[in-house]
Amino acid sequence: MDWKERISVDPTICHGKACVKGTRVMVSVILDALADGESNESIKASWPSVKDEDITAAQDHKPDKSERAAFLSSMNSHIPAGGMGKVERGLA
Secondary structure: OOHHHOEEOOOOOHHHOOEEOOOOOEHHHHHHHHHOOOOHHHHHHHOOOOOHHHHHHHHHOOOOHHHHHHHHHHHHOOOOOOOOOOOOOOOO
């Protein structure tokens, strides 16, 4: 299975971070849960919309240039048109 069938990146959802398609469950949350020793069953109990295939896709997920571009685009939408002043950059 190709992870792209189960994972989506949309700049308007979760600031462009990779999520299980049709949800707001971020890949990073699934990977953190696995790293903490949680089982697939525990993850699915916490997020009932997540399936075993989604967990596998999260593990196989490899960010590409378009995903990084979507994330940067979502972040840039929060910067004023004139850029950031000294106060916003913490230089004042």
